[in-house]
Amino acid sequence: MSTGHDQEALAAALVAKGVLTSDWLPAFHRAPRHHFVPDTIWPGRAGMNRQDDRVIRSEDPELWWNAVHTDAPITTQWDDGAHTGPGRGGTPTSSSSMPTMVFAMLDALTVDDDHRVLEIGTGTGWNAALLSHRVGPENVVTIEVDPATADAARKRIRAVGLHPLCVVGDGAAGYPEAGPYDRVVATCSVGEVPAAWIRQTRPGGIIVAPWGPTYGGEGVVRLVVQQDGGTASGRFVGSSAFMRLRDQRIVRRHVREYLGGQKWPGDGVRSMTSVSPDDVGEWLAMFAIGLQTRGVHPWAEMYGDGTYTLWLRDLAVSSWATVDYVPEREEFEVYQSGARRLWDEVVVAHLHWHGLGRPGWERFGLTVDVATGGHVVWLDSPDQPLSPIG
Template sequence: MGKGSLTSDWLPAYKAVPRHLFVPEVIWPGRAGRNRQDERVVRAEDPATWWAAVHRDAPITTQWDDGKYTGPGKGRIPSSSNSMPTMVFSMLDALSVEKGHRVLEIGTGTGWNAALLSHRLGAGNVISVEVDAASARDARQRLRAAGFEPFVVVGDGAEGYAESAPYDRVIATCSIGSVPRPWVKQTRPGGIIVAPWGPVYGGEAVVRLEVSGDGTATGRFMGSSAFMRLRGQRTERRHVREYLGGRDWPADGMRSTTFLSPEAVGDWHVMFAIGVQMPNAFPWAESYGDGSYTLWLRDMAVTSWATVDYVPGRAEFEVRQSGPRRLWDEVVAAHRWWEGRGRPGFDRFGLTVDGGEERVWLDDPRDVVGVVT
């Protein structure tokens, strides 16, 4: 925890609420900076590896496919985790809690975050919403065993929990692509919302919003994050064959070339900058054994696709595009904008939530980059 995220305010909670009390017996350890999981570890079978995972500053996957997959390998989509400690405490620090504050947590997960908040503020001031009934049940048991009994309710986190509103603080332990308006409505004027936010395209960062008396919320992004999506905001991504209309690639894709390497658009903050300008589209890389790959781009409406073939050592790359949107051209334009604005990182971007839309901006709320409706 020597990365500056554990402030003196949270040190007593860190010491009093050890992570291992909130890690299940069966886990899939992750690695910091990588969205991949190691093989399943069962505590009774390999306690040394289990403990090593607990003490590593990395996320731990605790559920796959909303609980439908139990092992022994890996499921298709990770659906719950115990977050990496530096991320947990950096978000708690951003929450700026004070004595007497009431906090709404979206996503109870294993219960560790709720326990840390309960230690700091008192369990009576913590309300946690968890969509998965089994996860909520297990979290309650762990919390009770550790000496905490915050109010854990099973429900849709996007709706918040109006019965106990208003709240001084709202924190989400799942990512969103649009701020649920109930969170804003249930937060007092002057209150803070901390949540991981990212566009469909990819790239994600934690945003810290302050709620105003007029019902709007605005604030800056703090830094990179990679959380599992709020269930109600997950997107269905159709297979490439549906875009090709039953034909083999390249189907009707128009050929061109580009000097912009797919390698130049793959970093998380670059994907974010592209994604806020390129709504409802997403990338996928089809890798080959020699280090080359095809970058696929598809739109959510299943009308347009593009491919870019990356070959190591080359300076020019083949492009194929089909449909009303020229998706690679959109990437090139967004990347050109990003370079022209000095290659901004997450900390130069901000978000304003206002009525029926939210606006991503650069440096100043008046410099709008993208709009989410």
Template structure:
């Protein structure tokens, strides 16, 4: 059973059962879309969609671009974090030989299915069940690491398992939203640094998922706007809603995340909340309006922080993903930069 992704945007179409409609299944498999293969960590069953997709076969063009960024050389030892369906491991095994590939999967059922598929196709990489955030120390050091789940922090254990000069390619997401594929080179001192090579939208690494607190908890049981202070803004929430500006905002802000409450008439409320559950903001978007109503509460002025981060990005010429990069220090802390590691992205809040 697969749920094909859409050619543009995110989300999945209806399920396709290979046994019932093999022609449509084959057409989907050979299309340039992602294929969701599991919902809700395997707890969901049936042909309908679950709440959260938790395993997929990634979009082929994205897979190939990440493999190109990985730039594996013959004889290299490669670690893949997130076996999924096993397709990436098969591609690496075909090109560089199964003995040079280790693939780690946290979900035992997915790992077993992938191992069977790989064996049936004639490949035998070391396929293990484990916490991908811990890498696979018994087979370290590696020359290349490919991570196929979105990160909020680059796991220190993985950096430590890569030879100096080795490469880590991974999707890296900010707390605020937006995500890009980063290509890090590990240095002699144990740090790692490199640029983003494009945008991406992957499922989050299970060990780094975030549980969100409901808006009502921020209001302290009072009806909106509770104790929020009112103001007006000429900055439209629409300007901030695309993947790239969200990414740029997320690189500058700490522990802030958005959520849009959409209404039938095309208007919506953009909610901003902090992870510490101390501050919130709401911005009411109305189509055609020139000013928008804002309410904020708490020690942090979240809308002010987001506006400041957006303004900085705009003043820099609205740079794309490829102009940004991150450096992960030997101690594990990361900082973002623009164009060069010496030009740090500012932090707000």
């Protein structure tokens, strides 16, 4: 097992991708990733791996080391620490983010050496350590809701000689005691930007956070707090896939609650569609659909032979829809039930996005108003808001 060579190889790969720039390279070397990854990990795609993919450093040090020095996310906790595996199922609740994403978000943050920074979601502590080296630990506040995660991260950060203020608390509330801040960065996703983040950021300051609608799809938004101190607006800068801020997690009810004790398809109304479930499952497409459908979330029931059923459900537990996917077919069977026709809504939103020319992340933006709690997503400019269907 090598050490410095792997660290340099990862640095070279990130530099080649254009995400690790010269102003962040000293921080990368001062706070290498391997100091901030726990001994038990689940390498792969965050949210897409399994508990029985567990790697323990003492049992397979080479595999652990290679995972740490790969440009990929690493799950570090399941179900808020309730399970450590092995075993299928469960929900990833903490991770070491993909290095490309880490440095892309730090680049979007555009910090200066004397900026005061609030980080929401300490996680493993790596991001806080990088920021501490760049702007000085006295200028960094990092907050983590999980006490055990926070304690472990604090020890890792101090082990490399850095001492930012590490707080155990609800990230949605920020940390006004040490504000105001020039920059706020979240390492967890939100569907609503907490008002506290805007109130605790100086006018002209920047908030960088992963933001996504209920339906799915998610991008990093870069908001600039306006001079009134009560609004923030800015563009999305790219795709992301982060774990949700704990108090904004979406509670998804089981399909049996929608069927009301009946067997599928129950009272569902049958129809056929030429729009494939695959067409609405791509990450950017899901984002675009989610901007215009409110309170709708998908779930794919996979059958292992290339076929699957796409379930759509609303948060009100009033409506559901299914679409059966069969490879190489041109039409797909649909059932819909309830006050809303969820598949019809998804199709309308998808076709609307196509009609706009399938705009990418960089054309979308978000404006947040603290006074009203309003979140308005727009295309190209704030005077072109996207309206929800229905």
